[in-house]
Amino acid sequence: MQKQQFRELVSQAMGTLWSHKFRSFLTVLGVVIGTATTIAVASLVGGMEQSFKEQIEQFGTNTAFISRFRGGPRFSDLTEEERKRKPLTYDDALAVSKLPLVEACSPVLRPDSAPPTVKYRDNQVQTSNVRGVWASYERTRDIALESGRFFSDTEDEHKIPVCVIGYNIKDKLFSGYDPLGKEIAIGSKMFLVVGTLAQAKQGFGGGPNNDGVIFIPYRVMHTMYPGQEDHFITVSAASGNLDKMIDQVTELLRRRRNVPADQPDNFAVNTPSGIIETFSGVLKVVALVIIPITSVALLVGGIGVMNIMLVSVTERTKEIGIRRAIGARKVDIVTQFLLEAMALTGLGGLIGIGFGFLVSLILKAIKFPSAIPMVWVGIGFGVSVGIGLIFGLYPAVKAARLDPIEALRYE
Numbered sequence: 001m002q003k004q005q006f007r008e009l010v011s012q013a014m015g016t017l018w019s020h021k022f023r024s025f026l027t028v029l030g031v032v033i034g035t036a037t038t039i040a041v042a043s044l045v046g047g048m049e050q051s052f053k054e055q056i057e058q059f060g061t062n063t064a065f066i067s068r069f070r071g072g073p074r075f076s077d078l079t080e081e082e083r084k085r086k087p088l089t090y091d092d093a094l095a096v097s098k099l100p101l102v103e104a105c106s107p108v109l110r111p112d113s114a115p116p117t118v119k120y121r122d123n124q125v126q127t128s129n130v131r132g133v134w135a136s137y138e139r140t141r142d143i144a145l146e147s148g149r150f151f152s153d154t155e156d157e158h159k160i161p162v163c164v165i166g167y168n169i170k171d172k173l174f175s176g177y178d179p180l181g182k183e184i185a186i187g188s189k190m191f192l193v194v195g196t197l198a199q200a201k202q203g204f205g206g207g208p209n210n211d212g213v214i215f216i217p218y219r220v221m222h223t224m225y226p227g228q229e230d231h232f233i234t235v236s237a238a239s240g241n242l243d244k245m246i247d248q249v250t251e252l253l254r255r256r257r258n259v260p261a262d263q264p265d266n267f268a269v270n271t272p273s274g275i276i277e278t279f280s281g282v283l284k285v286v287a288l289v290i291i292p293i294t295s296v297a298l299l300v301g302g303i304g305v306m307n308i309m310l311v312s313v314t315e316r317t318k319e320i321g322i323r324r325a326i327g328a329r330k331v332d333i334v335t336q337f338l339l340e341a342m343a344l345t346g347l348g349g350l351i352g353i354g355f356g357f358l359v360s361l362i363l364k365a366i367k368f369p370s371a372i373p374m375v376w377v378g379i380g381f382g383v384s385v386g387i388g389l390i391f392g393l394y395p396a397v398k399a400a401r402l403d404p405i406e407a408l409r410y411e
Contacts, residue, residue, distance in 0.1 A: 010396045027308045028348030030301025031387060035349045035380045037294040039356025040363075042376035045287045047360075047369030049279070062103075062242050063140055065270045066096070066233040067247065085266045086257060087230035090222075095252060096235055097136075101245040104139035104234045108132070109221045112228035116187035118214065120173040127169065129213040130186060132221020133234075137279035140236040144168075148195030156217035164195040168211040189224060191216060242271065296382065301348065309341055309395035313402075320399055321407025332398040337399050341392025342385050349384025355378055 068085055095106035108131050115128035136142075151162045163184070179193045200211050222228075237245035242319050246269050253259075253267055313320070320333060356372070364368035366367040 015300070027304045028283040028344055029303055030299075030304055031295045031345050031348035031384050032298035032301075032352040032355065034294050034301060035384050036350025036355035036359065037297065038053045038291055038383075039353055039376060039380050040359040041287060041290050042292065042362060043356065043372040044368065045358040046361075046373045046376075047363070047371040048284050048371045050371050051369035062239060062248060063234065063236045063272060064242065064246055064249065066092075066235065066253070066382070068107040068230060069268060069269050071191075081266070088233060088267065089229060090229060090268065091251065092256060093231060093233045095256060096233055096249055099245070099252060101237055101241045101248055103236050103238050104136045105233065106137035106140055107218060108137070108226055108234055109218060109225065109230040110232075112225055112230075116360070117185075118173065118313045120179075121180065123173045123175075125169060125172045127212050127214065128217065129166070130221070131165055131213060132218040132224075133215055134218050137215065137234060140234040144198040146196045146198040147178075148193070150195055151217055155330060159219045159223060161191045161220055162194045162198065163191040164215040165193055166197045166211045166213040167199040169214055170196045186214065187224065189220075231348055233237065234393060241372040246271070301345065305341055305345055305388060306391040309337060309392050310398070313337070313395050313399045314339070316399075317402060317407050320402050320403050324402075324404035325408060326384065333400040334396045337396035338389060338392050341389035341396070345388030346381065346385045349381045352384065353380055356380070 018271050022034070031149050050375060058140065068088055068089060069082060088107075090107055092093055093105060096102060097105035112127065113317075116130060117124050118130075135151055135153045135156050143150070145164075146167070148164070150164055151160070155162050163186070165179065165184075166174075173179065173184060174182065179196055182193050183190045184193060185191075197211070235245070235249065250265065250269060254265065257266055259266055360370045
């Protein structure tokens with residue numbers, strides 16, 4: 001087929017669609033809805049994945065988190081073996097800190113009862129994110145200070161009541177005031193504010209960040225909550241040694257916790273990359289469930305296209321006869337009808353992509369993470385055109401097989 005002939009066929013196809021604008025739109029409404037939904041789902045999944053990744057990476061790329069359970073499940077969801085696990089202790093953290101590949105380490109102790117009330121004058125806030133840590137905790141994480149400093153080893157050793165507060169805590173207690181050098185009450189104990197944290201990147205649901213946290217010296221925290229024995233341990237390695245360090249930590253804790261060689265770990269070592277992979281896997285499963293459901297709309301759209309193309313063949317029977325009589329080949333008829341079907345669904349796909357981008361902008365406006373991977377734009381358009389090709393094939397072949405003489409006689 002020559003280029004001139006192809007251009008003429010394309011022009012005829014577009015002219016036919018334009019002459020039946022409303023009918024064409026109704027025909028591809030299913031394609032529009034299916035494509036728009038697919039793009040919207042992809043934008044939400046992509047945005048959540050990107051947002052979560054950015055937040056988790058704030059913990060540091062060479063950091064690992066050691067805990068009693070993996071992923072922090074509810075106690076009711078734990079197995080019998082998990083319920084019986086020994087807590088991670090202060091001595092475990094001390095032993096981990098002495099490993100050769102460990103650059104920095106800190107136990108993390110949190111309240112074992114109701115979260116304390118934090119007060120400054122008439123302002124107060126309740127937070128469960130009061131954490132007792134070593135001074136070295138600052139080096140285990142990519143902690144960004146907005147002002148002041150982190151507390152020192154000396155202040156921890158002498159149980160000096162100082163604290164470093166998160167951005168939200170500062171905003172709620174000291175709106176418009178400099179908190180450095182001020183005293184706040186955590187529960188019944190007074191603490192001197194020596195540092196404030198910079199605002200963390202926000203994400204879906206507020207995300208895991210330090211905005212609502214208060215760090216105090218570990219020994220002070222242990223004095224306040226002497227019955228709390230279950231610890232988290234944060235540990236960092238020198239650049240490039242994270243995997244080797246995790247192997248050392250795992251081998252040490254298995255020995256300390258008397259884990260038999262043929263039994264799995266009775267503790268968990270998580271890394272930011274591992275958490276991201278797990279979360280990404282969950283999102284992909286969600287997408288794999290939702291997107292096939294939305295494809296039903298595409299299927300309905302395809303059936304609509306086939307139906308309207310069959311009607312078009314009937315309406316244009318005489319036209320087909322005339323074209324065949326003046327020399328048009330079967331392949332020309334097939335090509336013309338296929339181009340009409342593909343142009344119809346392709347246009348529906350573009351409209352759907354436009355609606356998908358609109359949904360993405362609305363999600364961003366209401367503070368939901370949203371990012372459209374361009375590969376999904378290509379997939380959405382390609383699928384919509386493919387639907388026209390598949391569902392337009394039967395009507396196109398039917399049109400090409402019409403007997404020219406009978407077609408000319410058709411009224």
